[in-house]
Amino acid sequence: MKNLFKYREAWLLLAIAVVVGLISTRFPAFARPDNLAQVFNDTSILMILALGQMVVILTRGIDLSMAANLCFTGMVVAMLNAAYPGIPIPLLIVIALAVGLVLGAINGLLVWRLDIPSIVVTLGTLTIYRGATFVLSGGAWVNADQMSPAFIGFQRAVVAGIPVLSWVAIGVIALFFVLMTRTALGRSIYAAGVNPTAAVYAGINVGRTQFVAFCISGMISGLCGYLWISRYVIASVEVANGYELNIIAACVIGGVSIAGGIGSVGGAVLGALFLGIISNALPVINISPFWQMAISGSAIILAVVLNARGERRQGRIILKKAEAR
């Protein structure tokens, strides 16, 4: 039991349980399985995105362009669907993955080949991708009535009691779990983040690993582009504006260290779930939705403070002592 609480995931799970417990004392319906399944479904997209972001952060990078990539890819598939309603949904998803991959690869190439810090690269591509969405659409929206029923209905179909969207999230989580813990790529992603120099001596191409990480986050953004548009049934330039910071917030709450090398699939998922539960709970307990932002902000700060206590390294402690004197 004591060992269990060394893990951030256990603490997060406890925090989530406490929040759910507190709410259900006043509104027992909130903790009912069907409502919790609904919350999970609502948070699916954020969870998937957080996993993509986590991979980049693990390699000491950051991807600020995820929301813009999502917006662009979403517009591409929405316009394709509006123009050619006959394109089957699986093909559209493949297209979304491919478009997202290309945008992610652009980030990755700039970081890998030109050694530009990822925060600068993705700051630039963030504005470029969103601008490109405007150029592509001419500023027009794609509305629900222009989308085919299959396009909108795909993620809402219920399979074995839960919607396809939730199944997609579960599938992606499982995939990432295997990727990060059971494959050479996953381990080299951790290695490249923990100690890049040591990783090079271990035969890992750190730059290439970062490139692959950006490709992964790009594909994830592309997938979520389709999921987002078909969920909220509107494609515009404003889609997911500013959402990149929510994704990073989910990672931070989930214990992913911004310095790289530390973080887990379970943590990122629970971090996203925590934010999802808060945003779903506020209307239930009759707090104005305008409170949500301040509450997530406080949660992020609290999470960072807690993370730092777990991560402090030996060298820093010596320095801290010197500082204290």
Next chain:
Amino acid sequence: MSDTPTPRRIPDRLDKPLKSAVFSWEALLVVVAVAIFIANSLASPYFLDPWSLSDLTFNFTEKAIVALAMALLIIAGEIDLSVAAIIALASTLMGMAVQVGVGTPGLVLIGIAVGLACGAFNGLLVTRLGLPSIVVTIGTMTLYRGIAFIILGDQAYKGYPSSFAFFGQGYVWWVVSFEVTLFLVAAAIYWALLHRTSFGRRIFAIGNNPVAAQFSGVRVGRTKFILFCLTGLMSGVAAILITSRLGSTRPSIAQGYELEIITMVVLGGVNILGGAGSIPGVVIAAFIMGLVTFGLGLLNVPGIVMSIFVGLLLIVVIALPIVWRRLRREKLA
């Protein structure tokens, strides 16, 4: 962020031959700025007019004022993503004060005090608790803007006193606005602070190697704390200007400014990893961004398309010297 840290050096003022001045980052920026200026005046007949050139300054001075302090912070190896949220919170609290009848001097005081307090809170979290500033300020940006949303919801504050309008709309002399005057004065102060004082040298030392700076007797934590306070203060000043210019406050005010401000700083030649940069570079970069967006605006290019140019400008200007250096190295080898 990248695996091979770019070489950092403390710029040495004693050794500066003419050649290095000609090939400096600032010189490159000046060339870019002049090129954009000429392109603009050829593209639109309305560009070369004192009043439109004066209008041009309004769309970047507020951001540039924050960029000055942000440059110092980034040189010291930290970052503040919460600046736009500080602007929103300061503006909201000023709006609240107007409702209870606070006059112009009181409003200015509130704007500055809120900015300073928010910056100090960031600084405390980063320096006292030793937290990474990028995540701390993602947290506080959500918190500060969240508080603005709690106070205002979907409402807006209006009814600012008419004397308050001077800061964002007034002119000091002919076409020279108060905003641009304030920006130039602030730029001169920050230039002196960074390039002519021991405090400025300490900022470079911290950015190049905080551990070495610590053991050389530089109070790293305190210096960083002061820089966070300065960034908050400048955000408060920007809040006064923007609120005065718009004459109303919504909680979504200045949304997305943080990324534009950081773009300005990086475009100005400040190393995002810390340790190098200059105030003249940032000032020229601010003018470049103003020129690009205003010139494209005269040509009826929508704002969102301009952002493509700003994003491309950022990446190309950063990438060019790297590619150039690499090509030259290959030629030598």
